[in-house]
Amino acid sequence: MQTLRGYLTTLMPHDLPKAYDPTSIEDHWAEYWVREKLFAQPTPGTSPENEGLDGQSSFTILLPPPNVTGNLHMGHMFEHTESDILIRWHRMRGDRVLWIPGTDHAGIATQMLVERQITAEGATRQQMGREKFVERVWEWRRHYGGAILGQMKRLGASVDWDREYFTMDERLSVAVREAFVRLYEQGLIYRGAYIVNWCPRCQTAISDLEVVYDEHKGHLWEIRYPVIGDDGKDTGEFLTVATTRPETMLGDVAVAVHPEDERYKHLHGKKLRLPLVGREIPVITDEWVSPEFGTGAVKVTPAHDPNDFALGQRHDLPSINIMDDTARINDDGGVYAGLDRFAARKKIVADLEEMSLLAGIKDHVNNVGHCDRCKTVVEPRLSLQWFVKIQPLADKAIAAVKEGHIKFTPEMYAKTYLNWMENIHDWCISRQLWWGHRIPAWHCSVCHKITVARQDPTKCQHCGSDKLAQSTDVLDTWFSSGLLPVSVFGWPNITAENRADFDAFYPTSLLVTGFDILFFWVARMIMLGCWFSTDVPMPDGSPRPLGESVPYREVYIHALVRDANREKMSKTKGNVVDPIEIVKQYGTDAVRFTLASMASPGTDIAFSVARTEGYRAFANKIWNAARFIFMNVDRAVEVGIKVDPAALGGMPVAGPEAPLESRWIVAEFHAAAAKVNEALENYRFDDAANTIYQFFWGSFCDWYLEIVKLSLDFSESADKARTNASLTTLVSVFESSLRLLSPFMPFLTEEVWHAIYDGNPPAKSIALTQFPQAGHASADSEALEQMALLQNLIVEVRALRKEIGVEEKAIVPIEVRIDTGLKRVVSESLAIVERMARVNEVRFVDQISSGLARHSTSQFDVAVIYERKIDVAAERDKLTKEIAKLEKIVANSDRQLNNPGFTAKAPAHIVDGLKKQRDDAQQLLDKQRRDLDSLPLE
Numbered sequence: 001m002q003t004l005r006g007y008l009t010t011l012m013p014h015d016l017p018k019a020y021d022p023t024s025i026e027d028h029w030a031e032y033w034v035r036e037k038l039f040a041q042p043t044p045g046t047s048p049e050n051e052g053l054d055g056q057s058s059f060t061i062l063l064p065p066p067n068v069t070g071n072l073h074m075g076h077m078f079e080h081t082e083s084d085i086l087i088r089w090h091r092m093r094g095d096r097v098l099w100i101p102g103t104d105h106a107g108i109a110t111q112m113l114v115e116r117q118i119t120a121e122g123a124t125r126q127q128m129g130r131e132k133f134v135e136r137v138w139e140w141r142r143h144y145g146g147a148i149l150g151q152m153k154r155l156g157a158s159v160d161w162d163r164e165y166f167t168m169d170e171r172l173s174v175a176v177r178e179a180f181v182r183l184y185e186q187g188l189i190y191r192g193a194y195i196v197n198w199c200p201r202c203q204t205a206i207s208d209l210e211v212v213y214d215e216h217k218g219h220l221w222e223i224r225y226p227v228i229g230d231d232g233k234d235t236g237e238f239l240t241v242a243t244t245r246p247e248t249m250l251g252d253v254a255v256a257v258h259p260e261d262e263r264y265k266h267l268h269g270k271k272l273r274l275p276l277v278g279r280e281i282p283v284i285t286d287e288w289v290s291p292e293f294g295t296g297a298v299k300v301t302p303a304h305d306p307n308d309f310a311l312g313q314r315h316d317l318p319s320i321n322i323m324d325d326t327a328r329i330n331d332d333g334g335v336y337a338g339l340d341r342f343a344a345r346k347k348i349v350a351d352l353e354e355m356s357l358l359a360g361i362k363d364h365v366n367n368v369g370h371c372d373r374c375k376t377v378v379e380p381r382l383s384l385q386w387f388v389k390i391q392p393l394a395d396k397a398i399a400a401v402k403e404g405h406i407k408f409t410p411e412m413y414a415k416t417y418l419n420w421m422e423n424i425h426d427w428c429i430s431r432q433l434w435w436g437h438r439i440p441a442w443h444c445s446v447c448h449k450i451t452v453a454r455q456d457p458t459k460c461q462h463c464g465s466d467k468l469a470q471s472t473d474v475l476d477t478w479f480s481s482g483l484l485p486v487s488v489f490g491w492p493n494i495t496a497e498n499r500a501d502f503d504a505f506y507p508t509s510l511l512v513t514g515f516d517i518l519f520f521w522v523a524r525m526i527m528l529g530c531w532f533s534t535d536v537p538m539p540d541g542s543p544r545p546l547g548e549s550v551p552y553r554e555v556y557i558h559a560l561v562r563d564a565n566r567e568k569m570s571k572t573k574g575n576v577v578d579p580i581e582i583v584k585q586y587g588t589d590a591v592r593f594t595l596a597s598m599a600s601p602g603t604d605i606a607f608s609v610a611r612t613e614g615y616r617a618f619a620n621k622i623w624n625a626a627r628f629i630f631m632n633v634d635r636a637v638e639v640g641i642k643v644d645p646a647a648l649g650g651m652p653v654a655g656p657e658a659p660l661e662s663r664w665i666v667a668e669f670h671a672a673a674a675k676v677n678e679a680l681e682n683y684r685f686d687d688a689a690n691t692i693y694q695f696f697w698g699s700f701c702d703w704y705l706e707i708v709k710l711s712l713d714f715s716e717s718a719d720k721a722r723t724n725a726s727l728t729t730l731v732s733v734f735e736s737s738l739r740l741l742s743p744f745m746p747f748l749t750e751e752v753w754h755a756i757y758d759g760n761p762p763a764k765s766i767a768l769t770q771f772p773q774a775g776h777a778s779a780d781s782e783a784l785e786q787m788a789l790l791q792n793l794i795v796e797v798r799a800l801r802k803e804i805g806v807e808e809k810a811i812v813p814i815e816v817r818i819d820t821g822l823k824r825v826v827s828e829s830l831a832i833v834e835r836m837a838r839v840n841e842v843r844f845v846d847q848i849s850s851g852l853a854r855h856s857t858s859q860f861d862v863a864v865i866y867e868r869k870i871d872v873a874a875e876r877d878k879l880t881k882e883i884a885k886l887e888k889i890v891a892n893s894d895r896q897l898n899n900p901g902f903t904a905k906a907p908a909h910i911v912d913g914l915k916k917q918r919d920d921a922q923q924l925l926d927k928q929r930r931d932l933d934s935l936p937l938e
Contacts, residue, residue: 016630016755020623022587022616026747030153038765039091039158041098044504059090060098060508062485062552063159064521065167067106068145069113072152074561074607075514077579080157081592082558082599082685083512087158088743089680092771098505099158100488102165103145107436107477108202108210108373114140114435130434130472137435141166151580155588156746158767165488167480168437175487176437176480177454179532184452188389189429191441191450193319195306196383196428197369200327201376204432205385207476208425209520211378213367220364221246221349222295224357225255228271228280239264239272239283240359242294244366245304246352247345249274250333251322252281254300256311259285261296275357276348277334284315303382319382325432327379341379386430386439386473393527394424396546400530405547407554409683410602413518420519429476436474443469482524485551486533494536503539508552515557525551556683559604561595566606577607589745590616596744597693599685618697619748622741625701626752629734632727635714641724643731649762651772652732654780659722660829661707662729663783668699669733671784673740674774692741700737703791703836704730710831731756742766786825789859790832796855797837800864804853813841815848818860850934856927858920872935879932886925893918 196205224238302312444460529551672695679688711726852863
């Protein structure tokens with residue numbers, strides 16, 4: 001290990017400014033980490049730093065790519081914080097770590113935002129033309145994509161910036177085209193006319209997952225359809241249908257009834273006249289129809305309803321699309337052509353009423369689908385689209401989870417995933433956009449067939465014509481992002497010569513993401529990853545099994561960040577918290593620690609600025625502790641005391657001859673390190689953060705720093721060996737604590753850690769040092785128990801002082817009644833008790849003097865000797881109430897312990913715990929009774 005420059009001899013308090021100012025250090029270290037490429041992970045075998053690491057375990061995370069649609073939000077920061085903590089933790093544990101960053105082109109969302117920009121300028125994308133519009137979107141991407149990456153760097157994300165990707169990079173585009181062509185050649189991509197969710201605003205098909213449903217108070221219109229007789233004339237009878245969308249009746253091709261519905265059996269096979277249009281349509285029977293809904297007769301519009309489409313397929317009915325891309329009635333709508341769908345609805349209802357064909361209008365509440373991006377009401381619409389035949393891909397993806405190759409945390413999401421996958425429909429992958437990966441399909445105007453190719457063709461592969469036009473559609477964004485686990489490692493161009501990355505890092509270790517994209521992205525990656533990675537054999541040449549084909553081993557589904565009132569953040573509510581603004585105010589470390597301290601699997605976070613203020617104070621506490629330590633190091637140097645640098649960088653130790661406080665703080669640190677490692681293993685970021693907080697603020701700062709002052713004696717007559725040992729323990733535990741805290745507060749710990757080594761550290765960054773790993777041999781239960789006794793005594797004395805009104809600065813004597821065995825512990829540590837409790841004398845007694853205010857515990861009785869006389873009546877009343885409470889505890893415990901039914905069924909540790917509770921309560925009860933008896937009579 002590189003030595004400390006001059007054994008810390010030049011370290012002075014002014015190396016750290018008096019006030020902690022996060023803004024003055026965070027920009028510096030963020031820039032330093034990127035400039036020095038500290039977190040780059042070269043391809044194995046291509047760098048001297050990586051030699052000999054082939055057997056090293058890898059930990060790889062693929063960053064869920066933020067959309068290039070604006071700035072990072074609090075959800076991003078939360079996700080990045082959790083990932084960064086895990087990445088830094090694994091890196092410091094010695095794993096070969098890789099965190100791959102990138103951004104997503106986000107087809108619909110990005111195009112919508114750029115279109116708004118153009119509209120504000122008084123133009124449209126159609127006026128610009130496709131080529132210029134796409135150029136404009138690339139400009140947007142360069143601006144906002146760069147801004148997002150800059151924000152990630154500012155927030156301390158320890159990603160490998162050399163591997164940054166964008167989902168429309170050339171190398172990823174090759175993978176997208178290869179995947180499409182290969183699935184097409186395998187018969188798993190087809191083109192057909194089906195009902196899709198159509199957004200009239202975005203003018204594209206969208207997936208079921210991109211439709212958000214809201215309850216809407218609407219109506220159920222009952223419309224009379226005239227029955228036609230055998231002579232072709234109206235019979236005067238009507239068949240009444242109920243519909244929530246009367247405008248679609250213009251595309252009706254039949255009316256369906258249930259075959260067993262007695263009301264309509266006489267109409268089976270009859271014809272009806274479609275109101276307002278005049279077209280003759282049949283009455284058909286189908287068991288799908290519910291006799292209980294509405295009138296029991298439903299209009300059939302195959303081009304505008306998925307159920308009607310399926311019904312039309314069963315009965316070989318035609319489909320009439322009566323709307324254009326903007327949801328206006330087209331020429332097939334007759335006199336209503338040109339009207340917006342909702343304007344047409346009003347006109348149609350009015351016309352039906354005028355013709356006495358409107359039987360009634362009833363209030364009706366139904367779920368209306370809206371485009372998740374622009375909030376426009378979605379229109380189910382028959383459209384010619386490209387689809388993935390999903391079942392064979394889904395089968396592999398289901399097996400990957402059922403067979404345990406992929407683990408979900410929390411576990412409940414595995415069930416959610418499997419339920420969705422087992423009921424999955426074919427995936428519509430085409431989008432009617434200009435921004436995205438163009439579908440590699442060319443239409444021949446001569447033979448009207450399609451050529452799908454990896455390279456742009458010059459001739460039709462069917463007839464040889466050169467009259468080809470590429471499809472204007474682009475692929476669903478999730479098609480390209482679903483390929484990321486394989487495409488970022490070079491697929492499909494993986495050869496024996498360039499497969500080191502794939503062998504080292506695929507499958508990735510973990511995906512950290514939110515529930516909202518479980519089906520959008522997580523499921524797509526599993527399907528595509530399992531399907532395409534099988535092309536890459538194992539390093540020994542054997543076929544890749546399913547367990548090695550999965551894109552990741554684990555999926556951790558994190559919580560949602562809500563506001564302080566636990567409401568979902570939204571711009572409309574005005575409760576959105578901008579992480580960059582909060583960071584500017586409190587510092588990145590404080591925000592990161594806030595998010596981590598509240599991050600428990602399966603529980604949403606109610607983000608609180610007040611808690612962030614608290615953790616800003618926590619950072620300041622550590623800063624002040626560092627200044628205190630540096631000041632004492634400097635004082636030690638002046639009297640010839642030096643800290644051995646060999647004591648730093650590992651786990652702090654304290655031998656049996658060390659002072660109690662040294663043995664205690666080392667044992668406390670080992671216990672904290674063990675808890676933190678265990679918590680992070682289980683994604684309990686909250687437990688890990690709170691353990692560090694309690695240790696650093698409580699054990700180290702509030703207790704140890706105060707106690708250790710007794711041992712830091714720099715006078716000429718001082719025991720230099722004792723002072724040196726205490727100072728070494730102090731610096732060693734502090735340096736180790738910084739490493740423990742580093743994944744959570746990387747900026748603060750980096751600054752202070754470098755200051756410890758006075759600019760000449762053993763590594764370029766604290767992030768490249770060893771994370772504390774506690775060992776069983778370092779547990780010192782005796783030191784922990786003895787210090788716990790002293791702390792308990794000190795706390796009780798402090799409470800007594802407050803109760804009886806002892807002045808803060810006053811130093812008073814105390815009486816202690818304690819067992820002989822424990823008396824030795826207190827006697828040997830009188831200086832600690834006196835300093836921490838502001839006591840000038842500890843009197844050990846067999847009985848607390850009457851008239852003194854006292855506190856009793858199961859280990860001791862203590863009283864503060866103070867002039868103010870005790871209120872005997874109040875003390876008697878207090879003890880009487882405490883005795884009654886303890887008697888109740890003892891009685892309840894006895895009742896349970898004397899119940900064979902309880903003791904036979906309850907776990908042993910429950911019974912043992914209850915016995916201990918009963919014995920402690922009885923011991924305290926006996927003492928309280930003695931105290932009551934010792935009070936003078938009034």
